[in-house]
Amino acid sequence: MLVYQDLISGDELLSDSYPYKELFNGCLWEVDGKWVVKGGVDVDIGANPSAEGAGEDEGVDDQAVKVVDIVDIFRLQEQPAYDKKQFVAWVKRYIKNLTAKLEPEQADGFKKNVEAATKFLMSKLSDLQFFVGESMHDDGATVFAYYKEGASDPTFLYFAHGLKEIKC
Numbered sequence: 001m002l003v004y005q006d007l008i009s010g011d012e013l014l015s016d017s018y019p020y021k022e023l024f025n026g027c028l029w030e031v032d033g034k035w036v037v038k039g040g041v042d043v044d045i046g047a048n049p050s051a052e053g054a055g056e057d058e059g060v061d062d063q064a065v066k067v068v069d070i071v072d073i074f075r076l077q078e079q080p081a082y083d084k085k086q087f088v089a090w091v092k093r094y095i096k097n098l099t100a101k102l103e104p105e106q107a108d109g110f111k112k113n114v115e116a117a118t119k120f121l122m123s124k125l126s127d128l129q130f131f132v133g134e135s136m137h138d139d140g141a142t143v144f145a146y147y148k149e150g151a152s153d154p155t156f157l158y159f160a161h162g163l164k165e166i167k168c
Contacts, residue, residue: 004163007101009140011133012074014158022160024120027113031156033070033145039063070156076131076143087125090142091118097139098162110161121157
């Protein structure tokens with residue numbers, strides 16, 4: 001199994017169990033998330049509750065909640081929405097910090113495609129949700145989520161150059 005860590009913070013953000021589609025010559029990865037139900041497991045042990053004297057509610061706190069799989073598994077932390085000014089400031093800082101960590105060849109590929117990827121994100125800014133890794137590192141990657149037209153599950157966007165592949 002492969003896990004993808006944020007190159008800056010070291011937070012785990014994705015794994016190879018989620019297929020991705022490359023956008024902007026591999027600058028962005030697009031990954032489909034899914035709403036799933038977590039908790040609230042009903043276990044049937046074969047007993048007859050009415051014969052055991054149990055009522056409808058035995059005081060068990062059945063807390064089934066709907067979560068987005070990627071957010072839950074990788075413990076992503078949702079952030080307040082960025083306005084245009086905040087987004088541009090974050091992108092500039094992130095590009096500078098990330099480029100310093102990349103090999104020269106990777107940095108050139110990133111710089112060549114990041115402008116188009118950033119324009120794409122800017123065009124969706126009002127529709128995006130923003131997430132960071134578990135450590136909430138100030139300079140770390142931001143993961144973007146949005147709903148495609150008519151979709152009930154979110155789509156996530158990652159800056160691919162900011163991910164480091166780790167074999168588990």
